[in-house]
Amino acid sequence: MARPKEFDVDHALREAMNVFWSNGYKATSLGDLTRAMRISKSSMYETFGSKHDLFLATIEHYIRTQTTQISGAAHIDAPAVKVIRALFHRAVQRMAEPNSRRGCYLNNCAVEVSVRDGEAGERVEKGLDMMEEAFVELVARGQREGDIATHHDPRPMARFLVSSLNGILVMGKAHADTDKLNDVVDITMNALA
Amino acid sequence: MARPKEFDVDHALREAMNVFWSNGYKATSLGDLTRAMRISKSSMYETFGSKHDLFLATIEHYIRTQTTQISGAAHIDAPAVKVIRALFHRAVQRMAEPNSRRGCYLNNCAVEVSVRDGEAGERVEKGLDMMEEAFVELVARGQREGDIATHHDPRPMARFLVSSLNGILVMGKAHADTDKLNDVVDITMNALA
DNA sequence: AGCATTCTGAACCATTCCGTCCAGAATATA
DNA sequence: TATATTCTGGACGGAATGGTTCAGAATGCT
Structure with a gap:
């Protein structure tokens, strides 16, 4: 009856x-x-409302598509430490590819706008919480299976991992030296044992 | 002979x-x-040249005044671990004060402009290197005095600390929950032992 | 007093920005 | 074919941007 939307x-x-x-x-x-x-x-204004609305939508899109990938990794059938290490290594590798040197979207948003833009801030916080939750699962499993130490509860441990990952990505923005970043990964992994 | 500059x-x-x-x-x-x-x-244009020149000058000013403070802390007469923990705790505390919730200037610059703005990037990198150097000194001393483990060389350890500190500051931009951030500090300190 | 310098405020420029609107072409269904 | 919807491109507005320039007041030194 009417012309359908042409773009996805x-x-x-x-x-x-x-x-x-x-x-x-x-x-x-x-x-x-x-x-x-x-x-x-x-079309952009009709579909998304404004630049800022579009921006908020992209954060939600990121959470919907990227963050859930990490959650998915939590259920890979491999030792939890191996999965975590792989996640970190892939992040480091990305920072070495010139076109992928842009860190984590949530991280960037947190730094640039989170404090002044409450609406964006809420969404960023939610996204980071989801990452935390994924790591909580991973750490808990690792502790059950014996390859992660039990000095700390899974949640603080997960927070440590989220923070460390974000730290690495920030450093990568300035340095882009894979070896230096892997130094950090190694010690972070060591902290799990 | 001539009118002197009125502002500092x-x-x-x-x-x-x-x-x-x-x-x-x-x-x-x-x-x-x-x-x-x-x-x-x-006056601004006469003294600093342009907005961008002024920006670069502020990064150098930050390095000159703030980063050297960290270097100074390295020579405080106290166990290295205690000094490091104090530095981290002060950073966390800052993120709880509404007016100080702005993280590390180098961190912010690295995320917002470092990749696209080479001139700024150079300066940010130099600043982070100076932080690394300060932590190298601290870690080396801690290892000599026996309160930091020797599994790793001082330099990777220092990189880990710089990265971790930046990670905490990013998380603080989104969360601002002192307890959560201190979870991360605790585990980071634990990784030194 | 005279001179060199510094400061300010305003005017000005070209550009870019976000946002709105509309005419007309395109397209699927009835 | 008629209708309803969508898309595009361009025009437009008003505001803000970074940057330049200048006249004139202010100020300290000789």
Whole structure:
């Protein structure tokens, strides 16, 4: 009865996220966005409301697609420590690829806007909590299976891991030296034993 | 013979740094800057050149004044672990005070501009290296005096500490919950033993 | 007093920004 | 074919941006 939407909303959201992810919120103009989304300005406003609304939507999109990947890793059938180490190593590796040197989207948002932009802050916090939860599961399993020490409860341990991962990604933004970052990974893993 | 400068350049630099520190580079306008510096736009341009030049100068100012404070802490006459723990605790405490919830300036700059702005990136990297150096000294001393384990060389250990500290500050931007952050501090300190 | 310097405020410029709106083309269903 | 919806591109507005320039007041030194 009516003309259907021609572009994939989720795909457009993904592209918008990538631009914000690489350039930050303030440094991204509407032109940058619509160019990447391959959409006219009018369509963008009709579909998402405003630049800021779009921004919030990209954070939720990130949580929906990326953060849940980490949760998924928690159920891989391998020793928990191995899974955690693999997650960290992949993060380090990403920072070495020039096109992927943009860290964690939640991390970037937390630093750039979280304090001043409450709406974004809420979402960032929720995303980090989900990461924490995924690591809680992993640590608990590792402790049950005996390859993670039981000096600490799973939750503080998980917080330590989330924090450490974010620290590594920040360092990577300045250094991009894989060896130096792996130094940090090694000691972090050592802290689990 | 001539009219002397009326304002203190270092003080103006400090105020400019504070604005950038709280709001980021892009989100800070010339008006924000000159208002905080209590200087006219003309004076600002005459003295610092441009917004970007001023920005670079604030990073150097930060290194000159703040980073060297950490280096100074390395020579405090107390067990190295105690000094390190105190540094971390003070950082956590800062994140709890609403007006001080802005993390580490180098950290913020690394995340917001380091990748795209080479000139800023260089300076950020230098600053982080200086932090690393300060921690190397501390760890080495701790190992000599026996309160830090010798499983790892001082340098990787120092990198771990710098990374961990930055991770904590990022988490603080999203959470601001002192207890959660102290969980991370505890485990980090545990990794030294 | 005279001179060199510094400061301010305002005017000004070109650019970019976000946001709104509309005419017209495209497209699926009935 | 008629209708309803969607898309695009461009025009437009108003505001804010970074940056430049200048006249004139202020100030300290000789």
